[in-house]
Amino acid sequence: MFAPLQNDTFLRACMRQATDYTPVWLMRQAGRYLPEYRASRAQAGSFMGLATNTDYATEVTLQPLERYPLDAAILFSDILTVPDAMGLGLSFALGEGPKFAHTVRDEAAVAKLAVPDMAKLRYVFDAVTSIRKALNGRVPLIGFSGSPWTLACYMVEGAGSDDYRLVKTMLYQRPDLMHRILAINADSVAAYLNAQIEAGAQAVMIFDSWGGVLADAAFHEFSLAYTRRVLAQLKRAHEGVVIPRLVFTKGGGLWLEAMGQLDCEVLGLDWTVNLGKARALVGSEGTSGGHAKALQGNLDPNVLFANATQIESEAIKVLDSFGTPHMNRGHTGPTHIFNLGHGISQHTPPESVEVLVRAVHAHSRKMRTETKNV
Amino acid sequence: MFAPLQNDTFLRACMRQATDYTPVWLMRQAGRYLPEYRASRAQAGSFMGLATNTDYATEVTLQPLERYPLDAAILFSDILTVPDAMGLGLSFALGEGPKFAHTVRDEAAVAKLAVPDMAKLRYVFDAVTSIRKALNGRVPLIGFSGSPWTLACYMVEGAGSDDYRLVKTMLYQRPDLMHRILAINADSVAAYLNAQIEAGAQAVMIFDSWGGVLADAAFHEFSLAYTRRVLAQLKRAHEGVVIPRLVFTKGGGLWLEAMGQLDCEVLGLDWTVNLGKARALVGSEGTSGGHAKALQGNLDPNVLFANATQIESEAIKVLDSFGTPHMNRGHTGPTHIFNLGHGISQHTPPESVEVLVRAVHAHSRKMRTETKNV
Numbered sequence: 001m002f003a004p005l006q007n008d009t010f011l012r013a014c015m016r017q018a019t020d021y022t023p024v025w026l027m028r029q030a031g032r033y034l035p036e037y038r039a040s041r042a043q044a045g046s047f048m049g050l051a052t053n054t055d056y057a058t059e060v061t062l063q064p065l066e067r068y069p070l071d072a073a074i075l076f077s078d079i080l081t082v083p084d085a086m087g088l089g090l091s092f093a094l095g096e097g098p099k100f101a102h103t104v105r106d107e108a109a110v111a112k113l114a115v116p117d118m119a120k121l122r123y124v125f126d127a128v129t130s131i132r133k134a135l136n137g138r139v140p141l142i143g144f145s146g147s148p149w150t151l152a153c154y155m156v157e158g159a160g161s162d163d164y165r166l167v168k169t170m171l172y173q174r175p176d177l178m179h180r181i182l183a184i185n186a187d188s189v190a191a192y193l194n195a196q197i198e199a200g201a202q203a204v205m206i207f208d209s210w211g212g213v214l215a216d217a218a219f220h221e222f223s224l225a226y227t228r229r230v231l232a233q234l235k236r237a238h239e240g241v242v243i244p245r246l247v248f249t250k251g252g253g254l255w256l257e258a259m260g261q262l263d264c265e266v267l268g269l270d271w272t273v274n275l276g277k278a279r280a281l282v283g284s285e286g287t288s289g290g291h292a293k294a295l296q297g298n299l300d301p302n303v304l305f306a307n308a309t310q311i312e313s314e315a316i317k318v319l320d321s322f323g324t325p326h327m328n329r330g331h332t333g334p335t336h337i338f339n340l341g342h343g344i345s346q347h348t349p350p351e352s353v354e355v356l357v358r359a360v361h362a363h364s365r366k367m368r369t370e371t372k373n374v
Numbered sequence: 375m376f377a378p379l380q381n382d383t384f385l386r387a388c389m390r391q392a393t394d395y396t397p398v399w400l401m402r403q404a405g406r407y408l409p410e411y412r413a414s415r416a417q418a419g420s421f422m423g424l425a426t427n428t429d430y431a432t433e434v435t436l437q438p439l440e441r442y443p444l445d446a447a448i449l450f451s452d453i454l455t456v457p458d459a460m461g462l463g464l465s466f467a468l469g470e471g472p473k474f475a476h477t478v479r480d481e482a483a484v485a486k487l488a489v490p491d492m493a494k495l496r497y498v499f500d501a502v503t504s505i506r507k508a509l510n511g512r513v514p515l516i517g518f519s520g521s522p523w524t525l526a527c528y529m530v531e532g533a534g535s536d537d538y539r540l541v542k543t544m545l546y547q548r549p550d551l552m553h554r555i556l557a558i559n560a561d562s563v564a565a566y567l568n569a570q571i572e573a574g575a576q577a578v579m580i581f582d583s584w585g586g587v588l589a590d591a592a593f594h595e596f597s598l599a600y601t602r603r604v605l606a607q608l609k610r611a612h613e614g615v616v617i618p619r620l621v622f623t624k625g626g627g628l629w630l631e632a633m634g635q636l637d638c639e640v641l642g643l644d645w646t647v648n649l650g651k652a653r654a655l656v657g658s659e660g661t662s663g664g665h666a667k668a669l670q671g672n673l674d675p676n677v678l679f680a681n682a683t684q685i686e687s688e689a690i691k692v693l694d695s696f697g698t699p700h701m702n703r704g705h706t707g708p709t710h711i712f713n714l715g716h717g718i719s720q721h722t723p724p725e726s727v728e729v730l731v732r733a734v735h736a737h738s739r740k741m742r743t744e745t746k747n748v
Binding site for chain 2 (some may be wrong): 037163164165168169171172212214215216217218219226251253254271272273274298299300301302303305307310314317321341345347
């Protein structure tokens with residue numbers, strides 16, 4: 001059904017297999033910093049107009065790949081499509097974050113929640129298939145969803161928040177309601193990601209964008225436990241091909257050892273984490289009780305506002321902080337997928353991304369050559 | 375000049391000396407959640423109207439002590455008074471965060487910066503002396519400032535920020551300018567805190583509110599190094615009495631071992647940190663190369679929106695996560711100062727604070743008795 005994959009560097013790195021260079025893609029790589037994206041969005045009329053239209057979603061997903069030699073594509077969509085399908089009414093005003101028309105703040109609203117009919121998310125699965133076809137095997141396609149906790153934040157708050165007062169009030173005052181929301185979210189996210197896999201996604205990523213706002217004990221109980229519940233339900237493979245699973249908790253560096261125990265292949269890290277320390281903690285066999293992880297990250301997106309020499313130098317620092325990945329073909333070992341520590345800023349000069357991607361490819365090839373020659 | 379101190383529990387805990395119970399105070403304890411504070415602010419006309427008037431500053435500093443048996447008072451002021459004295463024009467619109475009329479974004483603006491004449495901050499030192507007198511020895515008075523990096527964030531951005539794009543652009547693109555701002559800030563903060571000590575502050579705290587937004591390497595170079603520069607210049611004692619120094623980096627849990635090397639007595643921690651792990655890392659002699667620290671924190675302020683039983687239970691969890699402090703009179707050892715992990719929310723019901731403070735005192739006395747009986 002789909003063309004054979006020509007560049008499997010990203011998928012190999014996910015599986016902790018040796019690669020010739022460090023693969024790179026960028027969170028939110030199809031986005032507002034690209035003039036061609038802004039033109040498509042203006043035509044579509046709104047963010048959801050783009051996301052719900054197969055042709056537009058395909059077009060904008062491929063835009064960054066036309067410009068840069070990126071090693072993966074990521075479905076153009078939003079982390080909040082699942083609660084939208086639950087009937088909460090997602091919208092995006094221009095220049096603002098997501099908003100829900102209906103919030104989930106009391107027992108009655110929680111009682112009404114259920115795993116949505118996946119038919120309501122058909123537009124996402126159609127987009128996945130269309131993008132996969134359009135990619136024609138160039139690079140793999142990543143599907144994604146928000147984590148159960150991150151979805152709950154928006155469902156209770158109704159929008160982004162500075163202090164997460166409403167969702168945390170529910171968490172501390174009515175933990176029973178919070179657990180009910182999270183269980184429904186976890187089962188919904190699992191069904192949603194499995195349907196993306198069936199539609200053609202070659203890897204899936206869970207964005208726990210707001211896990212880092214939780215207190216230590218609360219993170220384990222209300223975020224990590226439900227990420228685990230999603231992972232336990234995910235397909236391991238599709239049509240005989242393994243589907244790597246990536247988990248990214250923004251601000252989750254303190255909980256890396258616990259996350260190392262997750263049944264997934266890759267952990268995403270933000271820029272506060274030292275990649276060398278993370279590799280020592282969870283990147284190698286024998287660490288984390290044998291559940292070694294590939295690591296993804298973690299350049300500060302604000303580096304892309306500096307000049308070309310500085311961008312190159314900061315990219316090299318990130319690669320060097322991880323160190324040379326293992327080069328033992330036929331075995332698994334520590335691997336690194338280069339990315340930003342969070343989504344790319346809408347204000348980024350597009351030429352900065354070109355500099356970054358080329359620097360990552362060039363320096364990571366050089367690291368491997370130098371290690372061989374030692 | 376000042377009345378003798380009647381309750382030295384907080385200062386003893388700062389110095390890692392045994393206490394009968396765990397002292398407690400709350401960041402932003404004099405603030406908008408108190409109706410009497412809102413009345414004072416309405417009279418004064420603005421936040422700066424309160425902060426710059428000795429009588430008002432004294433009145434609002436003491437308001438929470440009239441209600442609750444807190445173990446310390448903290449000067450009513452703002453973390454950004456120093457750049458205001460540099461001529462940047464600090465203001466607070468009602469319901470909004472701080473704003474500067476002038477920003478520091480280019481070489482010319484940086485060239486104009488200098489350590490301000492401390493006479494411009496006289497209103498702060500007068501307030502310190504007035505509050506210390508009004509306290510009449512009830513509890514010790516804490517002075518404070520923003521950290522050099524946190525001041526720089528506001529000086530460059532001009533206000534709070536979601537992404538710190540402007541200040542980080544300068545950091546990556548013109549590190550020379552950023553280092554110059556930070557050096558001036560550090561020397562200014564040191565002079566400012568020393569003057570607070572001379573005016574009567576019995577402990578001083580550095581709020582690195584935005585240290586946690588930095589990338590791993592950048593935190594060490596642009597935040598921690600300048601906190602160190604402040605600490606190196608601070609008075610160790612005043613009139614023969616030791617002045618403990620507290621450092622709080624919001625989001626700094628990942629860098630706890632490095633912060634354990636700081637020449638200060640107390641580290642403040644936000645709610646993402648496990649106090650038991652922090653105690654093992656930096657709380658005992660032999661950890662951190664012998665620079666053991668008292669630990670302060672770290673209840674999620676949103677717990678105060680739950681009901682009384684839940685507030686008590688969460689407070690007990692925080693106390694238990696630290697464990698029983700050492701009880702060896704005449705020696706130093708691990709100690710805990712109870713606080714929130716960040717400032718108290720303006721929406722907090724005042725009666726929740728009463729429940730919290732009483733729970734901390736009661737349970738921490740009980741912990742000590744039970745340990746004795748074992």
